[in-house]
Amino acid sequence: MNKEAINELEDNNIDGAIKLFQKAVLEKRDVQSLTNLAWVLWHEEDDLQRALSLVTEAVEHKPTSHFPYSLCGELLLRNERYEEALKMLQLSISIQPTKAAFHNMGVAYYYLGDTVRAANHFGQAAGKSDYTLYNQVKCLIECGQLAEAKRLITTFDESDEDFIGEVDIAELYTELDLHPEAILWFEKGWEDYYKQPDWIGRYIHSLIKTNQETRAHEIINEVIQEKKDELHEAEREELDADWSEQDKQENMLKLTNEIKSYENMFEDVRAGNLLELLLEPSAESGCYLFGCERHQHPEYKN
Known part of the structure; x- marks a missing residue:
């Protein structure tokens, strides 16, 4: 039934997929059925509360896969329950470290006011030129680790497919009081930004x-x-x-x-009336579907 539900999802038959995932839960409330229904309700229906309730139940089974913990941590984060999110994400990483979990721990620590730990966890998830690296640099600036921020900001690569954008880089340079460099990046992005x-x-x-x-x-x-x-x-x-x-x-x-x-x-x-450059990091997600053939995920085994 799980395979059939995922095939319906791949065919963009969302209603049919949800009915099958729900049927699987009615037949047996186990780690796989609960996690998969939670994932699809969140990603296809934006139903945070139902999804969180289901995956919380899945976690109570003490699964050996990181999927339920990763999903539960993400949903708790989106629900602004940061301390609880950290606990779930730590469990997820103890089973299998992933960039999404490290990133989400960075988000949780940031909103809890711990910019040092936030910077550290963003750093463990950062790509070459993505927003996670941006988050790391901004956190380093906020916690006073300016030398490391200045080192990292020079590593952004315009040719990278995840490059965040010229003006974003320029704004970080203004935060560091490196104004000639900021001007250079503002000029680069002048024609492309609203x-x-x-x-x-x-x-x-x-x-x-x-x-x-x-x-x-x-x-x-x-x-x-x-x-x-x-x-x-x-x-x-x-x-x-x-x-x-x-x-x-x-x-x-x-x-x-x-x-x-x-x-x-x-x-x-x-x-001196300059708007503060606010950092508002958001949660990252992933595919946590057991049995997803596209991402070559096996079905859950107890």
Whole structure:
């Protein structure tokens, strides 16, 4: 039945797959049936509470696979139950260390205020140029390990398939007060990023810090004109089933407020009014389906 349910899932017959996974649980509430139903309810239905209840029951069977612990830890993390999530993820890693579990432990430690442990666990999960590495560098900056942060930030590779993006790197450089490097990365990402006051403000900050005030004014004027053009287009935008008058008015108000923000930006930034660069790491997931042929997962054996 499990194989049939997974085949239905592969064929994108979600309702049929869920019915079969549910039938498997009704027949026998064991590690495999509970974990698989929990996984599919979360990934296909976004039903966090039902999924968490099922996988918590699976964990009570003391499974020998990391799947139930990894899934339970992830769901507890998404439910902001960080201490409980850590316990599950530690059990998961004791059975089989995975990047997702280390990353999620980093997330839990971060929201518990332990940036040192967060940085350590992100480091054990980080790729060459991904957001987990970004999280690690930001945590290192926050806990004062600046030398290591400066070393790691130079390892980001634009050609890597998981590269986070130029402006993200630039913002880390501003956090490190390495403004010439920040400007270089802001320039690289200028054409590709949507213009928003938060990162533009950091760009202006770096330009002011390197005595490039004329360039800072040029950047601000360019963005103001771009936003005025966007506002003009928004005023002429036609309404349809997916774009109401309220949507239109809210968008125009947003653009108007952004223009005002840019008009005051130079003086605000020079006065030290810079938006804090917030780190909001999120949980990572994985395939924890027993018997998944795509990922070559065996069925659970007691």
